[in-house]
Amino acid sequence: MTLSPDNPITLCTPPRVLCADGARLRIAPLCRRLGWRRALVVTDRWFVQHSAEFGGLLAALRGHGVAVHVFDGGAPDPSTTLVDEATQWVAREGVAPDHLIAWGGGSNIDLAKALSVTIPNARPVGELVGHADWPVAPLPLVAVPTTAGTGSEITPGAILVQPGSATKVALMANGLRPAVAVVDPELTLTCPARVTADAGLDALTHAIESWLTKDAIDFDVEGDPDPGYSGRSELTVLFAREATALVFRHLATAFEHPQDRQARRGMARASLYAAMSYATAGLNAVHGLAYALAGLTHASHGSTNAVMLPYVMDALVDVRRDELAEIARLAGAQGADSLALARSAPVLTRELVRRVGIATDLVAFGVAEEDLPRLVADGLAVKRLAKAWPGGAVADDYARIVRHAFHGELSGCRRR
Known part of the structure; x- marks a missing residue:
């Protein structure tokens, strides 16, 4: 199948895509190399309680001089309400991240993407949906999928449930593509x-x-x-x-x-x-x-x-x-x-x-x-x-x- 030679070609991807067994081990030294020092890690309680690999990430970050705060309230199909609650938690805790790290399935990555916009803009996510001309640019994000399927580590969108609506809403902009996508097949070995x-x-x-x-x-x-x-x-x-x-x-x-x-x-x-x-x-x-x-x-x-x-x-x-x-x-x-x-x-x-x-x-x-x-x-x-x-x-x-x-x-x- 050949498309017309007049058909435009566009390709938008994260600046860095790492795909290999053990790729997660490069995250901490890479964050330090990029000059990031304050991480907000977005995940859910399962990984906090049960994942040795996740614990290894936190230890490695701290060992490389990166301060870490963990938000573990991730949930399947994150809602706009959850995004706003997490944004408020960040403000209450006095967290001032210079980057985010998302660890988990597409839901956790989408939540982190949304937070990368709401935290620097200090506004509810509902006010930011539907356009991409946000007053403050999103914070850089490292996306680490633990499933093989959603692709959220590459995409420009964060898909969210809107309570009271039959369909989902999206934050959408090329600026939402993660700065680093880390695809480590070893993290999928424990997937049910x-x-x-x-x-x-x-x-x-x-x-x-x-x-x-x-x-x-x-x-x-x-x-x-x-x-x-x-x-x-x-x-x-x-x-x-x-x-x-x-x-x-x-x-x-x-x-x-x-x-x-x-x-x-x-x-x-x-x-x-x-x-x-x-x-x-x-x-x-x-x-x-x-x-x-x-x-x-x-x-x-x-x-x-x-x-x-x-x-x-x-x-x-x-x-x-x-x-x-x-x-x-x-x-x-x-x-x-x-x-x-x-x-x-x-x-x-x-x-x-x-x-x-x-x-x-x-x-x-x-x-x-x-x-x-x-x-x-x-x-x-x-x-x-x-x-x-x-x-x-x-x-x-x-x-x-x-x-x-x-x-x-x-x-x-x-x-x-």
Whole structure:
């Protein structure tokens, strides 16, 4: 698949990306080299109480002359309320960090990103959402993921739950990309099977969704000279393709044999490469509808992405046939009929979802048929994602996707 030579190429990443076994051991000396002396470490209580690696980080920082304060109130799907509470805690404690370190899953990293803005600006996060011209620039952030999937260590966004809203809100700007992304596969060895599956399918969603999204030449950046997301290019597709191949090769093994280091390394790279793609190309219907589904069911982000992904892929068979045929080949399919291959890609993706124990239709999530219009409406309300839909009429397509996801219908396999 070759994009038009007129298609723009953009790639936005953190200044430093470290990916290796033991990469976490470079954090303390690197912080000192960069001149940082006061760290606010953002994590959750599990790591404080149970992680020897986390304890090692704190000791190493102090050993290198970096003062440390720890906020351990991280929670799944951080809310705007949590961000404001953490900001107030920092003020009460008299903490004046010159950098932040996020340790944990994407939720902890997103919380730290938000704090990197609210702390220097001393304002509630609700006043900072929706624009990127903040009075004071974000504090630098070192992001250390302990799962292989979210990619938040690369992206320009902090996704937050807005209490009272059916969908999530985002702080979004290239200035929110971490200064250092530290991807250490050894930190994923203790991930429970469910977390491995959720995170791994999140990575697959990032890869495939950004591979199939709108071309950069057609992407509406609304006049922004420095957009966080700007559509796919040949460069983002290279990362997306490699990430997709790695997930199909390694996720089931990492799920079934969690101490398999080769599988863990493969998934760490898959997550990183997927993030290198989607953190510039952007996402569309899978995430838009997954946010709506999470608002309705409170199911995990990885699982809501996973259930929607095959049906979104199927809706794009006519406009992304060659890409979907290639995805099918990466999943192990053979043959010369590109249409048949394209239709098999969603089926093979759904088989992987089922293999790692995640439900494959909306009924299994407890969704009733009368909930479907609400899912469509809430998905469309995430306009930054709906505008990137590369298919036909977005409202009609979303309605069709949701209906097929409810009934478990794919064109390559009519019933699950």
